[in-house]
Amino acid sequence: MIKNLVIVESPAKAKTIENFLGKDYTVKSCFGHIRDLPKKDISIDIEHGFLPKYEIPSDKTKLVNDLKKSAKEAETVWLASDEDREGEAISWHLAEALKLDKTKIKRIVFHEITKNAILEAISHPRLINNDLVDAQQARRVLDRLVGYELSPLLWKKVRPSLSAGRVQSVAVRLIVEREEEIKNFKIVSFFRVSGIFSINKDGKTYKIKAELSARFKTKQEAESFLKKCVGADFVVRDVETKPARKSPAPPFTTSTLQQEASRKLGFSVTKTMVVAQQLYEDGKITYMRTDSVNLSKMALGMAKKEIESAFGASYVKIRNYITKSKGAQEAHEAIRPTYLNNNSINGTKDQERLYDLIWKRTIASQMSDAELEKTNINISSKSFSEIFVASGEIIKFDGFLKVYLESSDDEDEETQKGLLPPIKKDDVLDSEEITALERNTLHPPRYTEASLVKKLEELGIGRPSTYAPTISTIQKREYVVIETKEGINRNYISLILKDNKISESIKTENTGYEKSKLSPTDIGVLVTNFLTEHFKNILDYNFTAKVEKEFDEIADGKKVWNQVIKEFYFPFHEQINETTKTSKKVSGERLLGLDPTSGKNVYVKLGRFGPMIQIGENTDEEKPKFVGLLKGQSMDVITLKEALALFLFPKLLGKYEDEDVFIGIGRFGPYVRHKGGFTSLQKTDDPLKITLSRAIELIVEKGLKNEKIIIKEFAENPDVKVINGRYGPYISAMKLNYKIPKDKKPEELTLEDCLQIVSQTATTSGTKRAFGRKKTVTPKKTGTAKKTVPVKKTAVIKASSKATKKSPK
DNA sequence: CAGTGAGCGAGCTTCCGCTTGACTT
Numbered sequence: 139m140i141k142n143l144v145i146v147e148s149p150a151k152a153k154t155i156e157n158f159l160g161k162d163y164t165v166k167s168c169f170g171h172i173r174d175l176p177k178k179d180i181s182i183d184i185e186h187g188f189l190p191k192y193e194i195p196s197d198k199t200k201l202v203n204d205l206k207k208s209a210k211e212a213e214t215v216w217l218a219s220d221e222d223r224e225g226e227a228i229s230w231h232l233a234e235a236l237k238l239d240k241t242k243i244k245r246i247v248f249h250e251i252t253k254n255a256i257l258e259a260i261s262h263p264r265l266i267n268n269d270l271v272d273a274q275q276a277r278r279v280l281d282r283l284v285g286y287e288l289s290p291l292l293w294k295k296v297r298p299s300l301s302a303g304r305v306q307s308v309a310v311r312l313i314v315e316r317e318e319e320i321k322n323f324k325i326v327s328f329f330r331v332s333g334i335f336s337i338n339k340d341g342k343t344y345k346i347k348a349e350l351s352a353r354f355k356t357k358q359e360a361e362s363f364l365k366k367c368v369g370a371d372f373v374v375r376d377v378e379t380k381p382a383r384k385s386p387a388p389p390f391t392t393s394t395l396q397q398e399a400s401r402k403l404g405f406s407v408t409k410t411m412v413v414a415q416q417l418y419e420d421g422k423i424t425y426m427r428t429d430s431v432n433l434s435k436m437a438l439g440m441a442k443k444e445i446e447s448a449f450g451a452s453y454v455k456i457r458n459y460i461t462k463s464k465g466a467q468e469a470h471e472a473i474r475p476t477y478l479n480n481n482s483i484n485g486t487k488d489q490e491r492l493y494d495l496i497w498k499r500t501i502a503s504q505m506s507d508a509e510l511e512k513t514n515i516n517i518s519s520k521s522f523s524e525i526f527v528a529s530g531e532i533i534k535f536d537g538f539l540k541v542y543l544e545s546s547d548d549e550d551e552e553t554q555k556g557l558l559p560p561i562k563k564d565d566v567l568d569s570e571e572i573t574a575l576e577r578n579t580l581h582p583p584r585y586t587e588a589s590l591v592k593k594l595e596e597l598g599i600g601r602p603s604t605y606a607p608t609i610s611t612i613q614k615r616e617y618v619v620i621e622t623k624e625g626i627n628r629n630y631i632s633l634i635l636k637d638n639k640i641s642e643s644i645k646t647e648n649t650g651y652e653k654s655k656l657s658p659t660d661i662g663v664l665v666t667n668f669l670t671e672h673f674k675n676i677l678d679y680n681f682t683a684k685v686e687k688e689f690d691e692i693a694d695g696k697k698v699w700n701q702v703i704k705e706f707y708f709p710f711h712e713q714i715n716e717t718t719k720t721s722k723k724v725s726g727e728r729l730l731g732l733d734p735t736s737g738k739n740v741y742v743k744l745g746r747f748g749p750m751i752q753i754g755e756n757t758d759e760e761k762p763k764f765v766g767l768l769k770g771q772s773m774d775v776i777t778l779k780e781a782l783a784l785f786l787f788p789k790l791l792g793k794y795e796d797e798d799v800f801i802g803i804g805r806f807g808p809y810v811r812h813k814g815g816f817t818s819l820q821k822t823d824d825p826l827k828i829t830l831s832r833a834i835e836l837i838v839e840k841g842l843k844n845e846k847i848i849i850k851e852f853a854e855n856p857d858v859k860v861i862n863g864r865y866g867p868y869i870s871a872m873k874l875n876y877k878i879p880k881d882k883k884p885e886e887l888t889l890e891d892c893l894q895i896v897s898q899t900a901t902t903s904g905t906k907r908a909f910g911r912k913k914t915v916t917p918k919k920t921g922t923a924k925k926t927v928p929v930k931k932t933a934v935i936k937a938s939s940k941a942t943k944k945s946p947k
Numbered sequence: 948c949a950g951t952g953a954g955c956g957a958g959c960t961t962c963c964g965c966t967t968g969a970c971t972t
Contacts, residue, residue: 148965148966168966170964170965171965171966172966220965227965278962280962281962286961286962287962290961292961293959304962305963415967419967600963600964601963601965604963604965745951746951746952750951761952762952764951788950804949804950806949811949816948818948
């Protein structure tokens with residue numbers, strides 16, 4: 139018998155809370171939302187006040203039934219989902235789906251998982267806030283309407299299976315526009331002058347590096363300046379010293395954790411979240427999806443104690459940080475170690491490194507400012523009006539810098555700063571060397587995953603739980619790719635004045651190298667241009683901020699949710715209708731020139747399967763010739779020559795083992811064909827330049843790999859094999875696959891062992907079942923949804939090639 | 948897995964935000 143049932147969102151949280159509450163309370167988790175709009179269609183009754191048709195997804199029915207049973211037994215059901223819009227809606231859905239008796243419900247909230255906070259919450263229950271629930275419904279319905287009306291339009295006008303939405307389309311737009319800026323960026327070169335000066339004092343020689351305050355546009359100007367420096371006097375005009383302070387960064391939120399883990403550890407945003415989830419489930423850190431910079435009183439107390447004992451009381455400064463980000467809902471604490479006295483943990487390397495980062499950031503956030511002293515030495519001359527400046531910085535008190543300094547995205551070359559020599563006003567300096575180097579202005583940097591998250595957060599677009607998935611989605615849709623751009627070698631002029639002589643030389647530098655940056659694909663550009671042309675309002679960077687304001691008004695009871703949706707929807711739907719009618723299909727078609735052999739037009743355009751080259755017209759009697767673009771080629775810049783080169787495939791390279799070796803370009807990119815077998819080229823292989831010996835290498839490699847796939851075969855029974863699959867070894871018997879028990883070594887299995895495993899799996903119903911490739915079964919009647927069912931062992935189902943066209947990947 | 952791209956038409960694709968395992972060959 140359950141007296142009190144407490145429902146929280148996360149199972150890890152449930153476990154912790156149960157310990158605080160004692161045996162009169164049973165704590166269960168609902169694993170986030172338990173109901174949603176079905177995926178198959180729009181599921182909103184537009185005519186009747188935009189009534190959403192919710193359903194419990196199939197993978198949640200078991201869970202909901204279990205909760206329903208417990209709730210029935212319980213005297214009181216405590217709905218303890220998070221205190222934000224989504225959390226309130228989760229409580230409401232629970233009340234509805236579990237058919238809870240209103241008198242049994244108590245809604246409670248807490249922002250930190252401490253005994254006091256929980257007990258405090260229990261003593262102050264409230265009712266479900268229906269205004270807040272309505273605000274969530276408005277959010278949900280708006281996103282569904284936008285997503286499910288824009289996407290089908292793209293299927294018609296651009297390409298099937300594409301998608302658009304309030305968040306993802308703006309994310310892609312940011313990347314497309316940045317690329318456009320880079321394309322239009324005009325590189326300007328200039329000359330930067332710096333000098334090395336020296337002085338003898340008290341028997342010692344001091345050297346000092348200073349940079350000229352002015353820059354020169356041309357070589358002539360730089361050269362004439364250097365000429366003025368020949369034999370010039372250099373005097374210290376003044377020495378400015380001023381104190382400065384640096385404050386620590388606030389504790390981590392999801393977004394700042396992703397940024398710092400990317401800059402300091404090189405993690406992708408997904409990797410950061412996976413590792414953080416592991417730490418959370420181990421009880422090592424607090425919840426990792428949060429937009430709050432707040433720390434609990436208990437955490438502040440622990441931080442104070444920890445800093446005092448490690449560094450002394452002068453290093454402590456307890457601070458209250460205030461969230462600056464737009465639309466923050468602050469249902470949780472900042473991300474911090476659960477126990478701040480653990481300055482390290484035992485775990486995987488990644489876990490240890492991420493924990494270390496979180497620990498340092500949290501501790502530093504409660505430490506004193508660093509105190510600095512900045513010094514500028516200005517050096518002038520009678521021979522010219524410009525000034526050389528040497529800057530130095532010394533740390534008077536390190537404060538938080540003892541443990542942590544936030545990294546920055548800026549890639550500017552940092553000037554070396556440190557202690558300057560003891561130089562005073564009116565000191566006379568000798569010039570050792572003065573150089574003028576040609577520099578170039580840099581285009582704005584492409585986004586990294588993490589800097590895109592930062593930008594989205596600034597715009598108030600997306601939530602902590604969606605940053606990583608959004609970045610995955612726009613890559614899955616092939617709107618953007620993550621690439622490392624190799625820099626280009628560029629020559630630059632160097633002028634050096636030394637021993638009263640000016641020498642000129644040409645040097646080379648590598649510039650423009652960018653690692654793992656986001657850039658748009660042809661499809662990304664076309665879709666973004668299409669959407670910004672016809673749906674300027676949705677693609678507007680402030681669209682989310684605007685609707686969020688309305689959601690807030692709904693939450694405050696000042697507006698009615700479906701009225702807000704109505705005002706948005708009808709004009710939007712009209713835009714959809716209008717565009718459907720008037721807009722042509724988008725193909726990005728561009729005429730490249732004439733094909734010299736046939737005299738026909740050569741076009742580049744977006745086809746059903748991606749960018750392609752077409753020779754001839756669709757209307758021609760003879761079918762046009764087609765070929766897909768290679769990876770790395772873009773519709774935007776491809777030339778006629780490059781396009782025509784693609785039609786040389788499949789190309790005969792030579793012979794290997796008496797059989798022809800061909801290079802071709804297929805559905806999955808460039809390949810080698812030999813003896814009827816296909817092998818994909820590696821990313822680094824250029825199909826236009828590949829040699830026969832490299833192709834043979836690939837064929838041999840593939841052969842070796844295939845040998846390794848089969849671990850064991852049995853002559854007595856060819857139907858049974860032990861195979862090394864993508865997800866580890868398994869047994870294949872009579873076309874069905876079986877897991878190998880953990881205590882058995884795959885390479886030592888005998889035929890008898892295998893058959894025993896097969897028979898045991900077959901007879902044990904429930905948990906252990908044979909698994910096989912999922913087949914899609916077409917229902918007899920139209921109108922019913924397609925179902926995916928695993929192949930049953932008893933039924934003899936022949937695999938038809940059509941049914942397996944969905945390859946898993 | 949491997950040479951598609953017109954057009955016919957059925958059937959399918961798609962959103963954002965909460966949460967974790969289950970599952971893949």
